[in-house]
Each structure stands twice: as C-alpha cells, then as structure tokens.
Amino acid sequence: MSEDENPKAVPVETVLQASKAMLQKQLYAIFTTPANGLGPVFAMMEEHLEFQVGLEKQGVLFAAGPMWTDDGQSWEGEGLVIIRAASREAAIAIAEQDPMHRSGARIFRVRPWLINEGAVTVRLDYSSQTFSIA
Incomplete structure (x- = not known):
C-alpha cells in the first residue's frame, strides 16, 4: 500500500497477517440499546442479569x-456484552435469547471483535485466601 493510499476498509486477512504473532482470539461484541426508554429495561433487569450469569457459568x-x-455521569440504558461463540450467527442466536431482547426492551447489534493485545492481572494472597483483579 502506498503512503498516499488511505483505505476506509481492508480485508480481514490483511489485518490477520499484520498481527499474526499476536493472540488473534475471535470474540463477539453485542451492543445493546433501549428500544422504548428505560422503564422496560428496568422491568427486565433481574431476568437479564440471571441470563448473563448463566452465560458466565457456561463459559x-x-x-x-x-x-x-x-x-461518565449517567446511564442511558446502553450495554456491552462480549461473548465467545463459534460464529457471528451463533452470537446473534445467543443475543436473541437475552430476556432484554426477547421482550423488546432493548435492540442489539453484533460485531466480531479480535483480541490481539492486553493483559489480565490476578493477585492471590495465600495467607488471607483473598484475590483481586487489577
């Protein structure tokens, strides 16, 4: 690609090749927004959170x-859910099962997300048998 080229998009293969030494873990981001204000969102919150915990327990x-x-001062009902799935279609099927989406309280869109960089730090203190995530 020449210096004066500024493409708006490149094929996925180009990105994968450029980052081939990195993690390249494919996940899916579910962006979820209220469909009809916050009332219906709060009405479904308990069921939604139970669903999320179920997904967490399933891995x-x-x-x-x-x-x-x-x-950073308020919440308009938007959420972000990152899941492991075999494909975008499988991720959509999972998102469709969320009580928020089934009830119509929220609408969603799914985007593939590739993890290349980052770190997770976990501290485990043996003496107190406690842990923290940094």
Missing part, C-alpha cells in the same frame, strides 16, 4: 456491563 460470557454517557 460463554467474557465480559459485560453498562456503558455510561461520554461524561
């Missing part, structure tokens, strides 16, 4: 939680 859920407004 499907990588991470999930609410997304604050840009200023």
Whole structure:
C-alpha cells in the first residue's frame, strides 16, 4: 500500500497477517440499546442479569456491563456484552435469547471483535485466601 493510499476498509486477512504473532482470539461484541426508554429495561433487569450469569457459568460470557454517557455521569440504558461463540450467527442466536431482547426492551447489534493485545492481572494472597483483579 502506498503512503498516499488511505483505505476506509481492508480485508480481514490483511489485518490477520499484520498481527499474526499476536493472540488473534475471535470474540463477539453485542451492543445493546433501549428500544422504548428505560422503564422496560428496568422491568427486565433481574431476568437479564440471571441470563448473563448463566452465560458466565457456561463459559460463554467474557465480559459485560453498562456503558455510561461520554461524561461518565449517567446511564442511558446502553450495554456491552462480549461473548465467545463459534460464529457471528451463533452470537446473534445467543443475543436473541437475552430476556432484554426477547421482550423488546432493548435492540442489539453484533460485531466480531479480535483480541490481539492486553493483559489480565490476578493477585492471590495465600495467607488471607483473598484475590483481586487489577
């Protein structure tokens, strides 16, 4: 690619080749937003969280939680769920089972997400039998 080329998109294979020495773990990001205000979202919250914990226990859920407004001062009902799935289609099928989405309280979109960089730090103190995640 020449210096003056500034493509808006490149094939996935180009990115995979450029990062071939990295992790390249394929996950799926589910972006979820309220469909009809926050009332229906709060009405489904308990069932939604039970569903999320179930995914966690199955080893499907990588991470999930609410997304604050840009200023970090409030919540407009948006969430992000990162899952392990065999394909985007499988990830969509999982998202469709979320009570938030089944009830129509939220709508969602699924994007493939490739993990290349990062770290997780876990501290385990034997004496107190406690741990923390940094």
